[in-house]
Amino acid sequence: MGSCKIWDYILVGGGLSASVVTHRLIESNPKLNILVVEAGPDASDRPDIVWPNSTNLVGGDFDWAYNTVDQQWLDNRQVDMPAGKALGGGTVINAGGWVRGDKVDYDLWGSIVDDERWTYEGLLPFMKKSETFWDKRINPTQHGLKGPVSIQSVTSTNREFPLRDHVLRSWGELGLSPLEGLDANAGTPLGIGELQENKKDGRRQIASSVYPLHGATVVTDTLVEKILLERKGGKLRAKGIKLANGTDFRGSNVLLAAGAIRSPQLLMLSGVGPADELAKVGVPVLLDQPAVGKNLSDHGLFAHLWNVKDPSAGWAIGSGNPLFEQEQYGWGGPMDFLTTTDVCKEGLAAAIEEDEGVAPDPETHPLLSGPRAFAEHVFMYAGAADGSKVTFILITLLPTARGSVKLASASISDPPLIDPNFLGSAVDRYVAREALKTQLKFATSTEVGRDILDRELGAPGFDQVFTTNSTDEYIDARLRAGLGTSFHPMGSLAMGSVVDTDLRVKGVEGLRVIDASVFPVPITGHLQVAVYALAEQAAEIISKGA
Incomplete structure (x- = not known):
C-alpha cells in the first residue's frame, strides 16, 4: 500500500x-x-x-x-x-438501545433542508434496510426483516422481569398507555414501549x-x-x-x-x-x-437510586432470585420498558418566552403545536450487588440549547474543546425538572412506589432526598450536580x-x-x-x- x-x-x-x-x-x-x-x-x-456485562x-x-x-x-x-x-x-x-425517535424530528429535518429524503418517510426505507426485526406481525410496514442488524426485545428473548406488570400498571396510574405491540420504533414513541436492542441472543x-x-x-x-x-x-x-x-x-x-x-x-x-x-x-x-x-447538542442523562422495601422478594438483579440465573437474563438491559413523555405545554410556553423574548404562538411553534418526545424514562431493576436498590434514569431527548466544538490547538493529538451546553436554555431546565417530577410520582405514589420502593438514596452534598414534595430549587440543584451525557453528540x-x-x-x-x-x-x-x-x-x- x-x-x-x-x-x-x-x-x-x-x-x-x-x-x-x-x-x-x-x-x-x-x-x-x-x-x-x-x-x-x-x-x-x-x-x-461483546456481552451486556462486559467490563471494557x-x-x-x-x-x-x-x-x-x-x-x-x-x-x-x-x-x-x-x-x-x-x-x-x-x-x-x-x-x-435500538430507539428511532419521533417522526416529528425527521420531518423537521426534511423541512429545514427542503428535501423529502431526510423526512421520516424518506429515511424509513433505510431504517428497514438496516434491521432484522424479530416479529413480522408487529407494525409490519415499519420494520425490516432482512437487514444486517439483528434486533431483540425483552419478550423475544423470553426474559420478562418480575416487576414487569407492576411497572406497566404504575405508568398507567400516571395516564400513560402501552404503544401498539409495545413498539416505540414505529414513528410515534410517546407512551410505553418494550426495550429493543441491536443484539443477537445477547451478543453485541x-x-x-x-x-x-x-x-x-x-x-x-x-x-x-x-x-x-x-x-x-x-x-x-x-x-x-x-x-x-x-x-x-x-x-x-x-x-x-x-x-x-x-x-x-x-x-x-x-x-x-x-x-x-x-x-x-x-x-x-x-x-x-x-x-x-456550531449547533452541537447531546441528550442529558440523570440517574437516581431507590431502596427496595424487601430485597428478598427478588425484584432486582442480585437479590438471589433464581429466575435471574437463567442465561437469557444476561442478554440485555435489566428493564422491561422505555417510557417516553411530553411536558405540560403551559409551563413550556413560559420557558420558550424566557429564551426567545416573545410569547410563542402555540399553533405554529414546533415545540407547542403538537406532542413532542421530550423525555425518556428508564426504570432499571439493578442498583446494588445485593438487589436492594433499583435505578431510575432520565434522558432529556429534545434539547433546545446548542453548544460547540472548537480547536484547543493546531494539533490533532489535543482533544478539541467540547461544549454541549447542557441545560443551557430555560426550556431544557424546565423539561428536566418536570420530567423528573414525573419519575418522583412514579417512585412514590403509584403501585411500585407504594408497595415496592422505600425511599431515594439522595446524593453527596445534599441533606435531603427526593420526594413528591421536593421543591423546584432542590430538583434543579440535584440536576446541576448530577446530570451528564447520554453519549449522543x-x-x-x-x-x-x-x-x-x-x-x-x-x-x-x-x-x-x-x-x-x-x-x-x-x-x-x-x-x-x-x-x-x-x-x-x-x-x-x-x-x-x-
Missing part, C-alpha cells in the same frame, strides 16, 4: 457510518479501491466487549474518554464524554462485523491529522488525507466519518471553519465557514449550513460528511438507528453519483 496510489474513496474513521457506506459501495461496485483509516483497533473478537466499555480501552469544558449550568462541572475508538465506533461500547452487534469491510483496505490504530485540500481555478477540492505520522494518501473522494466531535475538529484543522477560531490556534484559513463546530456540521442534502461540504469539492454531525436538529432516539439510516442513504446517494 503506497502513498502514491489514488484511492476512489478514503474514509476518515472506521465507525458505524463508515462501515455501512464502505460495505454498500463495494457491494454496488466490487472494483472500487476504498481505504478506511481508523484511529482505534479492531476489537470485534474481544470477549470483554465506557472508560475502557476503546473510549476516546473526552471531557467537556466547564458547563455553566451544571455548577461549572466538566462532564465525561465517552466515544467509541475502534473499528465499529460507538457500536463497540454503547448500551445497544458491532457495525464493522455486521457490515463486513471485505474488499476494502482497512488501516487501524492510525490517526488522521487533516484532510488535504488544494485550490485550483478558484475552487477548493479535497485531494486526500495526511496522517499524524506524516504519511499522505491521495484519493478522488474523501468521506469524513469521525463523529460529531472529531469530524468538526478535522475539518477545522484542515482549514475549513470559523476564521477567527482557526486564527486563534494558527491554522491557515482555506475556507471561512462560521457554522463548522450530534449536529456539529449541520446539513443546510455546512453540508448540502447530498452530504457534500459546501465550498469543497470531493468531500462529504456521513456521520451524526450532519443532523440539523436533535433526534429524540438513541442515535445509532438514525446513523444507520443516514449511512444507508448516503451510500445510495454516493453510488448514484450525486
Whole structure:
C-alpha cells in the first residue's frame, strides 16, 4: 500500500457510518479501491466487549474518554464524554438501545433542508434496510426483516422481569398507555414501549462485523491529522488525507466519518471553519465557514437510586432470585420498558418566552403545536450487588440549547474543546425538572412506589432526598450536580449550513460528511438507528453519483 496510489474513496474513521457506506459501495461496485483509516483497533473478537456485562466499555480501552469544558449550568462541572475508538465506533461500547425517535424530528429535518429524503418517510426505507426485526406481525410496514442488524426485545428473548406488570400498571396510574405491540420504533414513541436492542441472543452487534469491510483496505490504530485540500481555478477540492505520522494518501473522494466531535475538529484543522477560531490556534484559513463546530447538542442523562422495601422478594438483579440465573437474563438491559413523555405545554410556553423574548404562538411553534418526545424514562431493576436498590434514569431527548466544538490547538493529538451546553436554555431546565417530577410520582405514589420502593438514596452534598414534595430549587440543584451525557453528540456540521442534502461540504469539492454531525436538529432516539439510516442513504446517494 503506497502513498502514491489514488484511492476512489478514503474514509476518515472506521465507525458505524463508515462501515455501512464502505460495505454498500463495494457491494454496488466490487472494483472500487476504498481505504478506511481508523484511529482505534479492531476489537470485534474481544470477549470483554461483546456481552451486556462486559467490563471494557465506557472508560475502557476503546473510549476516546473526552471531557467537556466547564458547563455553566451544571455548577461549572466538566462532564465525561465517552466515544467509541475502534473499528465499529460507538457500536463497540454503547448500551445497544435500538430507539428511532419521533417522526416529528425527521420531518423537521426534511423541512429545514427542503428535501423529502431526510423526512421520516424518506429515511424509513433505510431504517428497514438496516434491521432484522424479530416479529413480522408487529407494525409490519415499519420494520425490516432482512437487514444486517439483528434486533431483540425483552419478550423475544423470553426474559420478562418480575416487576414487569407492576411497572406497566404504575405508568398507567400516571395516564400513560402501552404503544401498539409495545413498539416505540414505529414513528410515534410517546407512551410505553418494550426495550429493543441491536443484539443477537445477547451478543453485541458491532457495525464493522455486521457490515463486513471485505474488499476494502482497512488501516487501524492510525490517526488522521487533516484532510488535504488544494485550490485550483478558484475552487477548493479535497485531494486526500495526511496522517499524524506524516504519511499522505491521495484519493478522488474523501468521506469524513469521525463523529460529531472529531469530524468538526478535522475539518477545522484542515482549514475549513470559523476564521477567527482557526486564527486563534494558527491554522491557515482555506475556507471561512462560521457554522463548522456550531449547533452541537447531546441528550442529558440523570440517574437516581431507590431502596427496595424487601430485597428478598427478588425484584432486582442480585437479590438471589433464581429466575435471574437463567442465561437469557444476561442478554440485555435489566428493564422491561422505555417510557417516553411530553411536558405540560403551559409551563413550556413560559420557558420558550424566557429564551426567545416573545410569547410563542402555540399553533405554529414546533415545540407547542403538537406532542413532542421530550423525555425518556428508564426504570432499571439493578442498583446494588445485593438487589436492594433499583435505578431510575432520565434522558432529556429534545434539547433546545446548542453548544460547540472548537480547536484547543493546531494539533490533532489535543482533544478539541467540547461544549454541549447542557441545560443551557430555560426550556431544557424546565423539561428536566418536570420530567423528573414525573419519575418522583412514579417512585412514590403509584403501585411500585407504594408497595415496592422505600425511599431515594439522595446524593453527596445534599441533606435531603427526593420526594413528591421536593421543591423546584432542590430538583434543579440535584440536576446541576448530577446530570451528564447520554453519549449522543450530534449536529456539529449541520446539513443546510455546512453540508448540502447530498452530504457534500459546501465550498469543497470531493468531500462529504456521513456521520451524526450532519443532523440539523436533535433526534429524540438513541442515535445509532438514525446513523444507520443516514449511512444507508448516503451510500445510495454516493453510488448514484450525486
